[in-house]
Amino acid sequence: MLQVNYIRENREKVLERLSVRNFKQPELVDEIIKIDEERRSTQTSLDNISAEANAAAKQIGDLMRTGKKYEAEAIKAKTASHKENIKALTEKLTELEAAQFNAIVQLPNLPYDLVPKGSTAEENEVVYLHGAPAALPTKALPHWELAAKYDIIDFELGVKITGAGFPVYKGKGARLQRALINFFLDHATAAGYKEMQVPHLVNAASGFGTGQLPDKEGQMYHSTIDDLYLIPTAEVPVTNLYRDVIVKEEDLPIKNTAYTPCFRREAGSYGAHVRGLNRLHQFDKVEVVQITHPDKSYETLEEMSRYVQSLLHELGLHYRVLRLCGGDMGFTSAMTYDMEVWSAAQERWLEVSSVSNFETYQANRLKLRYKGKEGKAQLAHSLNGSALALPRIVASILENYQTENGIKIPEALVKYTGFDIID
RNA sequence: GGAAAGCUGGCAGAGUGGUCGAAUGCGGCAGUCUUGAAAACUGUUGACUGUAAUAGGUCCGGGGGUUCGAAUCCCUCGCUUUCCGCCA
Numbered sequence: 001m002l003q004v005n006y007i008r009e010n011r012e013k014v015l016e017r018l019s020v021r022n023f024k025q026p027e028l029v030d031e032i033i034k035i036d037e038e039r040r041s042t043q044t045s046l047d048n049i050s051a052e053a054n055a056a057a058k059q060i061g062d063l064m065r066t067g068k069k070y071e072a073e074a075i076k077a078k079t080a081s082h083k084e085n086i087k088a089l090t091e092k093l094t095e096l097e098a099a100q101f102n103a104i105v106q107l108p109n110l111p112y113d114l115v116p117k118g119s120t121a122e123e124n125e126v127v128y129l130h131g132a133p134a135a136l137p138t139k140a141l142p143h144w145e146l147a148a149k150y151d152i153i154d155f156e157l158g159v160k161i162t163g164a165g166f167p168v169y170k171g172k173g174a175r176l177q178r179a180l181i182n183f184f185l186d187h188a189t190a191a192g193y194k195e196m197q198v199p200h201l202v203n204a205a206s207g208f209g210t211g212q213l214p215d216k217e218g219q220m221y222h223s224t225i226d227d228l229y230l231i232p233t234a235e236v237p238v239t240n241l242y243r244d245v246i247v248k249e250e251d252l253p254i255k256n257t258a259y260t261p262c263f264r265r266e267a268g269s270y271g272a273h274v275r276g277l278n279r280l281h282q283f284d285k286v287e288v289v290q291i292t293h294p295d296k297s298y299e300t301l302e303e304m305s306r307y308v309q310s311l312l313h314e315l316g317l318h319y320r321v322l323r324l325c326g327g328d329m330g331f332t333s334a335m336t337y338d339m340e341v342w343s344a345a346q347e348r349w350l351e352v353s354s355v356s357n358f359e360t361y362q363a364n365r366l367k368l369r370y371k372g373k374e375g376k377a378q379l380a381h382s383l384n385g386s387a388l389a390l391p392r393i394v395a396s397i398l399e400n401y402q403t404e405n406g407i408k409i410p411e412a413l414v415k416y417t418g419f420d421i422i423d
Numbered sequence: 424g425g426a427a428a429g430c431u432g433g434c435a436g437a438g439u440g441g442u443c444g445a446a447u448g449c450g451g452c453a454g455u456c457u458u459g460a461a462a463a464c465u466g467u468u469g470a471c472u473g474u475a476a477u478a479g480g481u482c483c484g485g486g487g488g489u490u491c492g493a494a495u496c497c498c499u500c501g502c503u504u505u506c507c508g509c510c511a
Contacts, residue, residue, distance in 0.1 A: 043472075047480040054480090057492040061441040064491095076491045083491085246433080246470085248451095373452070377470080 001364045002107050003379075004036050004100065017110035020326035022119040025106065032103045039096040046089040053082040105214065109361040111326045112298070112335040118325030124338070125325065130309070131318035133344050134400040142345045143395040144276030146402060147173065150422050153277070153394075165266070165281035172422045176397075176409075177284060179416035180390050181259050184286035184311065188387060191307050193257035193288050198237035200260055201228040206240040209366040211332040221263050230263035234287035235384045242291055242368045247380065249372040253300060254291040257387070259284065277391035278350065285389040289382070291368065294360070297381035298335075301357045304385045305337045308353045311388055314412040317396055318342040320349065334359040341392065345399040350392040355385030 007014050007029060015026055056079050063072035116125050147153035152173025158166040169177050189195055207213035207229050212220060221230040231237055238258050247254065262285050277283075288307070292300045305321065312319045324336040333356040340349035360379040363369070369377040401408045406423030414420045 040473085043480080047473080050481085051479055053491080057490095058441075060491050065441080072491080079491045 001105055001361060002110065003360070003364055004032065004104065007104075007107075008033055008036055014110060018107070020111040020115055020117045021108060021329065022117075022327045023108065028103050028106055032100060032107075035096055035100045035103065039093065039100055042089060042093050042096060046086065046093060049082055049085050049089065053079060053086065056082065108331040109329075109334045109358065111329065112357070112359075114323065115329065115335050116323065116325045119327030120325075121328050123325040124322040124328055126320055127323050127337070128309075128321040130313065130320070131316075133318055133342055136344050136400070136402060137404050140345045140399070140402060142276065143343075143398040146398045146407065147276065150407065152176070152422060155276070163281070165279070167277070167280065172417075172419065173394075175417055175419075176394060176413075176422075177390060179413055179418075180388075180393060181284060181286060183413055183416050184387055185257065185259055187311060187314075188257035188286060188288055191255075191288075193255045196238060196241070196256050196258045198234065198241070198258050198260065200231050200237075200263075201226075202231055202236050202240065203228060206236055206243065209240045209243045210236045210362055211365065212236060215331065218267050219265050221265060231260060232264050233262050233386075234258040234260040234285065235289060238287060238289045239362060239382055239384065240366065242380075242382075243366045244368075246369045246371050246377050247291065249293065249370050252291060252293045252370055252380065253296065255288070256290075257286060257288045259286045261285075262389075277395040280391055283389060283391045286387050287384060288387045289384040291370075292381045292383065293370065294378070294381050297357050297359060297383060300381075300383055301335065301337070301355065304355045304383060304387075305339075308339055308355055308385055308387050312339060312341065312352070315393070315397070315410045316412075317393075317400065318344075319352075330354075330356065332356075332358050332361050334361065341396040341400075343396055343399050345402070350396060352392045352396070353386040353388050355383070357381065357383045 002014070011029060011033060014029055018026055018029070056075055060072045060075050060079075063069070063075070116123060118124070141149070144153075144155070147155075150172070152170055154168045154170055155164075157168040158164075161168075185195055201223065204213060204227060207217075207220065212229075212232060216232075220232055222228075223230070237260070238256050241256070242254070261282055263282050264280075266279055266281060288304060290300050290304065309319070309321065319339055319341045322338045322340065324333075324338055329336045336354055336356040338351050339353040339355070341352050342348075343350050359381050362382045363379040366382075368380050368382065370380045371377040397410065398407055401410065406421045409417050409420045409422070
């Protein structure tokens with residue numbers, strides 16, 4: 001959520017930045033400014049009347065105490081109008097605040113200066129390319145066929161017990177999942193992230209804090225009987241750990257990591273691109289989250305990007321890094337890098353990680369601030385990244401490491417899996 | 424699921440209608456003392472809003488009500504803890 005004062009004082013800049021996203025409702029900006037003017041003048045009127053009412057009440061108190069009951073009654077008679085005015089102005093103010101809030105939550109984050117203008121994925125900027133496509137055997141298979149061939153992931157069994165998009169991992173497939181989770185968590189720990197185990201269901205306040213609510217309500221599984229949401233990513237619980245918190249400036253940066261399953265309804269996405277592991281309703285992911293000083297967040301974004309790349313590097317995958325254009329970025333992000341791994345068998349890039357700087361957008365919703373030894377509390381910056389999401393990494397490993405004798409396990413993973421080939 | 428108690432500043436905790444944004448302790452910050460530190464002592468220390476700066480306003484779990492005046496009384500919702508029940 002953007003800050004009203006910033007919008008008011010930087011109208012041109014806000015409009016210019018929103019155009020980088022091809023934001024469709026720039027008129028919201030002026031609407032917000034207009035509501036804000038009215039809101040503040042209403043607030044001032046209310047404050048003045050409240051001040052009068054407070055003074056009168058105090059005077060009555062003093063008179064009562066000194067036994068001047070008659071004079072007190074005289075002042076009481078005058079206070080009736082205060083009450084009505086306060087009530088009316090309070091109602092007006094509540095309405096204006098609600099209107100302003102409803103408008104402001106519709107504004108996405110402002111893209112950072114480096115973000116290219118654009119509206120579709122084609123306009124993303126490739127900033128780094130690593131490795132070359134794997135040399136595959138002549139009859140290379142896509143991962144869903146490999147999964148069936150070696151009986152390591154069973155999609156049909158998942159359909160039986162739950163539904164499409166909930167695969168069952170079997171034998172070495174299950175073991176590979178567990179190995180990747182441990183591999184990712186160990187590396188995150190080595191990189192200075194503190195491992196956390198967090199709830200997989202969150203309340204509505206948490207969903208709002210990181211921006212899933214109100215606009216992406218339909219994408220989350222909702223346990224209505226208790227009004228709790230299944231997390232779509234560990235970002236939600238891990239970032240909300242700091243909701244309504246003022247951290248000490250010297251404690252920054254805060255670096256946390258967590259493994260969690262992620263649940264996504266993915267309403268409305270079907271077709272060839274969602275085959276196999278490409279898009280699931282439940283999947284596993286290790287997430288890294290940082291809370292930083294505003295001056296350091298872009299430095300941190302680069303650090304996180306390099307960290308994610310180091311994982312792909314170790315797994316020996318051919319990947320590229322994209323800087324997303326304004327239109328392809330998430331609603332809450334100020335700048336995002338996507339890491340994509342080449343799937344030789346599917347002949348397409350698979351997004352395996354997304355690393356974003358949210359600047360103060362989440363912090364403003366979360367009321368996450370930091371405070372130095374002097375001065376006021378300021379909004380901190382929050383960042384997060386997948387490090388990494390398992391399904392597409394598994395797909396990449398299966399596809400890119402397939403041989404005629406079976407699927408080789410990347411060397412760095414062998415000590416975690418305990419085997420070096422799936423056959 | 425049943426019953427009870429509670430929700431106050433970074434934390435603990437007092438406060439049952441007016442002088443309460445709120446005692447006290449801890450913690451934080453500054454200072455005195457010290458070669459330095461600790462201890463002790465002194466002072467200081469909530470957030471938001473608002474102003475050129477003052478002032479003013481709001482906040483004692485959320486919402487509503489009573490009253491000239493509410494942390495305090497009433498209603499309602501939420502949450503937490505404890506006991507009982509069930510149970511990994």
